[in-house]
Amino acid sequence: MSKLRARLLGVLVLLTGFLTAAGPRPAAADGLPDSLWFDEPAATLTVANGRFIDGLGREVVLRGYNVSGETKLEENSGLPFASVSDARKSATALRALGGGNSVRFLLSWAHAEPARGQVDSAYLGAATDQMRAFLDAGVRVFPDFHQDLYSRHLFNTGSWYSGDGAPKWAVTEGGYPQESCGICLFWGQNITQNGAVKAAQYDFWHNAHGLQDAFLVTAQATMTYVRQHLTAAEFAGVAGFDPFNEPYAGTYDSGQTSRTWERDLLWPFYGKFRARMDAAGWQDKPAFVEPNLFWNANISSQKQEGGLLDAGTLGPRYVFNTHFYDQKAISGILMWGKAGDGQYATDFGTVRDRASAAGTAAVVSEFGHPLSGTVSDKAPTVDKAMYQALDSRLPGSRWWTGTAASGPVLSGTQWQWDIYSGRHHELMNDNPDKVLTAGDAWNDEDLSAVRLDGSDTAVLRQDARLLDRVYPSATAGSTLAFTYEDRSRDGTTTLTWNPVPSTLPQVSQLVGSGQYGLSVWRSNGDGAPTELHLPASFPASATTVVSDLGATVDPPAYTAATPIAAAPEPGGTGSRRLLLTAPGPGTLHFALVTNGASAPSSALLNGARAELAAWAAARFG
Incomplete structure (x- = not known):
C-alpha cells in the first residue's frame, strides 16, 4: 500500500480507533460504512520516544x-x-x-x-x-x-x-x-x-x-x-x-x-x-x-x-x-x-x-x-x-x-x-x-x-x-499535562482532591461540583484527532468542552471539518469519546471537558476559554 493511500485510509477511519474484522459489525452510528469500521494502522502499537504510538502517529x-x-x-x-x-x-x-x-x-x-x-x-x-x-x-x-x-x-x-x-x-x-x-x-x-x-x-x-x-x-x-x-x-x-x-x-x-x-x-x-x-x-x-x-x-x-x-x-x-x-x-x-x-x-x-x-x-x-x-x-x-x-x-x-x-x-x-x-x-x-x-x-x-x-x-x-474515567486515549502529538477530578465517593463523602482554583473563577463556575478532565498537549500536525474517553457520567447533553479549538455543549458528530466532536468508541458497546482535531504541528492546545455545567451561557464559555488560554500560555508558552 502506498504511503498516500495508507494516510487517506487512516483519515477516513481515524474516528473508529480499532476493531477486529471478525464477527458481526454494529450499525455504523458515526456514518462510516462497515468496510471502514476497522483500521489496522490505528490499532497497531509501537514504542517510540518513551511512548506507545499507534499507526496514525498518536500517543496512546x-x-x-x-x-x-x-x-x-x-x-x-x-x-x-x-x-x-x-x-x-x-x-x-x-x-x-x-x-x-x-x-x-x-x-x-x-x-x-x-x-x-x-x-x-x-x-x-x-x-x-x-x-x-x-x-x-x-x-x-x-x-x-x-x-x-x-x-x-x-x-x-x-x-x-x-x-x-x-x-x-x-x-x-x-x-x-x-x-x-x-x-x-x-x-x-x-x-x-x-x-x-x-x-x-x-x-x-x-x-x-x-x-x-x-x-x-x-x-x-x-x-x-x-x-x-x-x-x-x-x-x-x-x-x-x-x-x-x-x-x-x-x-x-x-x-x-x-x-x-x-x-x-x-x-x-x-x-x-x-x-x-x-x-x-x-x-x-x-x-x-x-x-x-x-x-x-x-x-x-x-x-x-x-x-x-x-x-x-x-x-x-x-x-x-x-x-x-x-x-x-x-x-x-x-x-x-x-x-x-x-x-x-x-x-x-x-x-x-x-x-x-x-x-x-x-x-x-x-x-x-x-x-x-x-x-x-x-x-x-x-x-x-x-x-x-x-x-x-x-x-x-x-x-x-x-x-x-x-x-x-x-x-x-x-x-x-x-x-x-x-x-x-x-x-x-x-x-x-x-x-x-x-x-x-x-x-x-x-x-x-x-x-x-x-x-x-x-x-x-x-x-x-x-x-469510568476521562483519560487521553490517543493524543495527536505529546501530552504535556493531564488531570481528572472524578469526585468519587468514600461512603457519603465526595473526594475532591483537585478543585479548580479561585484564580480561574469562570472555569470554577463552569465546572461547579461536576467531574472534569483537562488535557494540555502539543500537536504533531498529522491531521488525526486527539481522543479522550467520555465516561457514562458524561451524557451528550451534559458534556461541555472548552478548548483553544472552541467551546461547545453537546459536541456534534464527527466530520473532517469539526474541531470538537463526539463519536462512539469502537466495538458497539455504547461508550463514547471526544475527538479534537487540531491543525498545525508544534502548536499548544488545551481541552477542558466537564459535566458540571447546566446550559452555560456563551459569555461563561468564552470567559472560561479566555482564562484557560492565559493559564496555559503562562505555563507552557
Missing part, C-alpha cells in the same frame, strides 16, 4: 483491567471465562461500565503444556476465542503467562494457600520439599518464606531440568497459535506480551544481589523470550517485561534494588512493566487512616523516571486494593490515589500551579475484572471439602471491580465515578 494511553484471576483457578480449566459468551459479556461491560480500552489477558502454562513437550491446542483455541471477544469490543489485549507462588502443584490438599503457573510435571521433576510458610499472615509471604516455592523459583531461573527451555518452547507455540488463528486486523489489536508475572529469584546465589540476579538471570531470560516472540511472528510487538517484583515495594524491609538497572536502553522492543500495591495499607498496621491527595505521586514518579531512563514506555499492569476484609474501608481512597498518580506525577494541590511538571500519563490495568466474583466453585488444591465461592476464590483475595447480579448482568462493585 492504555487503561483497563486484568482479565482475569479466574485463570488461577481450576473450575474453568485455567481460562478466564467458562464460555466465549461470558467473555463477550465481560468485554462489553469492561468497555461500557469500566471505561477500559485494554486488558492484560491471563494465560496458564499448566494448561498450555499439561504434559511435557505437548502443547494443548484445545486450550490455546479456547483462550484465543475468548481473547477475540475483547478485540471485537475494541479493546487492545496483551497476554500474560501468569504465575503466583510458582505452581498450585507445590501445595497439598490441606494447605492454607495455593499457587498457579507451572504444570504438575514441572513440580514432579523438581522433587521439592513439603511446602510450609510457617506463620504467614498474607499469601505473598510464601514467596520469600516457603521453602518449596523458593526452591522451585530458583530452579526455573537456573533452568534446572530444562524447565525454562520448556517454558520458552511453549510460549513460542502459544504466540504462533494466537497469530495464526487471529486475522491480521485482530492481531493488530494485540499490543504485546508479558512474559512472566512478578519474577523473583527464590534464593540468591552466594554473593548475588537482587540487582545482579536481574542482570545475570532475569534479563537474559527476557532476551530469550524476545527471540521466541520474533520467531513466532511477533517481531513488531514489544515484550512487557517486569523487574524483580520487590524493586518498588513501599515497605522498606521488602524493598530490593532493581528495576532492570543494568539492562541498558530497552528501546522500542520492550516496555517497562511493573506492579504497585500499597502494602502498608494492605497490612492494616503500617498505614493508619485513609489515602490522601498525592499519596502515590512519588511511587508512580519512580516508575516514570525508570522508564524514561530505560528509553521506553511504562505500564503499571497491576494495582488495586482489597474490597472486603479489615482494610477494605481504605479502597475508595487508595484506588483514587493510584488513578490520580497514573494521570499525573503531581498531587491535586499542586497541579494547577506546577502543571509543567505533571509528566506523562501512565498506562495501567487494575487488578482485576472477574465477572464470577462471589460465585465461584473452586476446590482449593483439589480438596472437595474446601469449596471456595467467595471473593476471588484464591488465597482469600477479593479485588474484582465487577460481578454478575441475580439476572447475570455485569454490575460494578466500585464507584463508577472512580473506574
